[in-house]
Amino acid sequence: MSSLYERLGGTEGITAIASDLVDLHLGNPRIAPRYVESDIPRVKNAAATFFIAGTGGPSVYEGKDMLSAHRGMNIDNEEFMAVLDDAMEALEKNGIGQREKEEVLSILYGMKSDIVHV
Template identity: 40%
Template sequence: MLKLRYTLSAFCVMSFAAFAPLSASADEVTLYDKLGGHDGVTEIISDMLDYSLANPRISHIFDNSNIPRLQNLLVEHICSLTDGGCVYTGQDMDKSHAGLGIENKHFNALVEDLQKAMDDNDIPFRTQNKLLAILAPMHGDITKYSDY
């Protein structure tokens, strides 16, 4: 009987050890959560677009765009990149920005608008930097066709 109890409790400990990492990852706070989840990211993107559409350095680039569609795709894209569980349904970054003539200076202007939008929404500096680090490598694809 004693032996059975030891065996059972050893099994319980092993089961707990095996499943503990699973439950920890289910409880994990994602970058998407830190950005405020769906409502937070929607607000940040909306504020960023307000800044960019009023920004004389880049507003002209959005002249022929469907802004509500762009807003939805940006929220979906950020959600998918930050473990929010969304599937991004838009185009690749190189295709969607081809022909817009986006140069380094335009990219920097948009990033500054995003930073202002995150400041307005009280996103901590550390969290801001995590999102920017995910977006930074897209620079190459987004500015790829700036000469065309």
């Protein structure tokens, strides 16, 4: 079977998904306050390269690992679930199928202990 990277539409598809994901976060009252001081194009680029690299694509992710990126933020369960909801919505918006959504959900959920309450 082709890589998850390919099934998400390659670099172009994942870049669009990552951009939509960050836009959804900015419109989500549970998450938006976390990004008031962020450089949004930089966040979109980090999200895209993180995902391209993590799903078998050619990008090299040069950002922080998930533990260091979120340490000290004291992110709670509700915020974590809100991010997962936005991720599923961004995938749907880009026409990604159920199987791929489940794979992404499983990958993201696996990062929970590095992100919540650290």
